[in-house]
Amino acid sequence: MSAADAVTDSLENLRARFIGVRDGKPADYIPQLALADPDAFGLALVSMDGHRYSAGEADIPFTLQSVSKPFIYALALSLLGLDEVSRWVGAEPSGEAFNAISLEPDTGRPANAMVNAGAIVTTALIPDTPDEPAFDRILRCLGRFAGRELDVDEEVFSSESVTGDRNRALAYLIRSTGTMPVDPVLAVDRYFRQCAIRVTAVDLATMAATLAYGGVNPVTGEEVVSAEVAARVLAVMATCGMYDGSGDWLLRVGLPAKSGVSGGLIAVGPARFGVATYSPPLDATGGSVRGHAALETMSQRYGLHLMLNPALPGSTVTLVTTADDLPSAPSAEHERVLHEQVGVVVAQGSIDFTAAERVLYALDESGPNGGSVVLDLHDVTAVDSVALAMLHTGLARLLSDGRRAAVVDPRDLLGPPDVVREGTGQDLPRYATREDAVEGCAQALAGEG
Numbered sequence: 001m002s003a004a005d006a007v008t009d010s011l012e013n014l015r016a017r018f019i020g021v022r023d024g025k026p027a028d029y030i031p032q033l034a035l036a037d038p039d040a041f042g043l044a045l046v047s048m049d050g051h052r053y054s055a056g057e058a059d060i061p062f063t064l065q066s067v068s069k070p071f072i073y074a075l076a077l078s079l080l081g082l083d084e085v086s087r088w089v090g091a092e093p094s095g096e097a098f099n100a101i102s103l104e105p106d107t108g109r110p111a112n113a114m115v116n117a118g119a120i121v122t123t124a125l126i127p128d129t130p131d132e133p134a135f136d137r138i139l140r141c142l143g144r145f146a147g148r149e150l151d152v153d154e155e156v157f158s159s160e161s162v163t164g165d166r167n168r169a170l171a172y173l174i175r176s177t178g179t180m181p182v183d184p185v186l187a188v189d190r191y192f193r194q195c196a197i198r199v200t201a202v203d204l205a206t207m208a209a210t211l212a213y214g215g216v217n218p219v220t221g222e223e224v225v226s227a228e229v230a231a232r233v234l235a236v237m238a239t240c241g242m243y244d245g246s247g248d249w250l251l252r253v254g255l256p257a258k259s260g261v262s263g264g265l266i267a268v269g270p271a272r273f274g275v276a277t278y279s280p281p282l283d284a285t286g287g288s289v290r291g292h293a294a295l296e297t298m299s300q301r302y303g304l305h306l307m308l309n310p311a312l313p314g315s316t317v318t319l320v321t322t323a324d325d326l327p328s329a330p331s332a333e334h335e336r337v338l339h340e341q342v343g344v345v346v347a348q349g350s351i352d353f354t355a356a357e358r359v360l361y362a363l364d365e366s367g368p369n370g371g372s373v374v375l376d377l378h379d380v381t382a383v384d385s386v387a388l389a390m391l392h393t394g395l396a397r398l399l400s401d402g403r404r405a406a407v408v409d410p411r412d413l414l415g416p417p418d419v420v421r422e423g424t425g426q427d428l429p430r431y432a433t434r435e436d437a438v439e440g441c442a443q444a445l446a447g448e449g
């Protein structure tokens with residue numbers, strides 16, 4: 001037993017709670033999928049540190065089906081850019097079933113890349129290169145998301161090929177509207193192949209975690225797509241990933257997700273985790289019954305809904321120290337100066353837009369009587385580029401208002417001194433420790449007084 005088994009326990013718990021659900025049945029319009037074991041139920045979760053947790057049948061292979069769609073959309077966005085991809089496929093929820101004729105009346109574009117019509121087009125957009133056919137590129141890309149080489153279940157592929165007339169019809173219809181970039185037969189063949197790529201629930205959780213982690217596979221460390229692409233894919237998953245059940249899913253579960261008719265389901269907690277379930281019996285929207293129930297319960301139990309962002313008082317980024325926190329001074333007069341005229345703002349953790357706003361506000365509030373203020377970044381782990389620009393501008397304003405400031409920045413998070421000078425327009429004394437910074441400010445004040 002290890003401490004982290006507590007995470008596995010929560011997956012086991014969800015499995016135990018829903019394994020007895022007997023609703024739904026495996027897809028049979030692709031005959032090979034009807035052979036799946038309806039009792040198989042696997043769950044897997046991958047953290048942003050690449051830690052993997054699983055329960056039940058998380059290592060048995062099944063085919064991706066529609067769970068492939070967001071990843072192919074990611075590949076298309078990476079290769080062609082949003083503007084070009086958007087010429088061919090839209091980003092509006094269709095409110096219709098996955099295999100509906102979801103084509104925009106004016107443009108003829110499929111509504112979005114999560115329904116079959118849009119996915120067939122997205123797949124068709126992936127170009128061959130002189131040394132790599134498009135499908136190999138697709139397979140390799142999905143393998144990078146999963147962190148291992150993947151292969152195709154040829155039996156499922158042929159099974160869908162011989163029965164996939166509706167998708168073929170869709171492809172021809174799209175060609176008739178002028179929004180099919182390649183031959184429809186070729187496009188559908190490639191799409192069926194992509195749907196027949198074999199994965200496990202653990203693979204899927206890793207793929208989902210890669211989207212959560214800004215396009216970097218947290219297990220292998222490889223950057224598969226850019227952070228912008230990952231964010232866009234998640235946006236389309238959030239609005240369209242569960243087809244005509246997308247609104248209700250976002251309402252109740254609150255996570256970008258994608259279902260597939262083989263019983264796979266992924267959900268993404270941006271910057272938090274990727275999770276996947278596998279259980280073949282499906283509901284009316286073509287999503288896994290047990291997977292849906294388990295993820296909905298998981299989201300509610302652990303407060304994972306994206307729109308649920310309670311302020312965490314314990315993780316306050318900054319604090320204005322009181323006089324009592326300042327170091328003791330050599331003389332009573334010196335101590336009075338320290339206590340009355342030097343404020344200290346301590347920032348901690350990683351600083352983004354929201355945290356930077358707090359820091360700047362605290363700087364204004366600090367420094368009794370508009371005296372000196374020390375910004376202590378000793379416990380800051382990272383400053384993103386937006387926050388960095390905000391800190392530079394804020395400190396510059398502070399100095400141009402005539403306030404004295406100093407920073408404790410032992411790791412040069414604000415950039416080298418000349419960058420800071422440029423940002424602030426004036427010298428901003430920098431120190432390695434809070435004691436030195438406070439002392440420096442007090443001496444400067446004493447010198448002025």
Ligand SMILES: NC(=O)CC[C@H](N)C(=O)O
Nearest residue numbers: 065066098195260261286
């Ligand atoms: N929703 C799905 O998983 C559908 C995928 C399947 N290959 C189809 O096109 O019908």
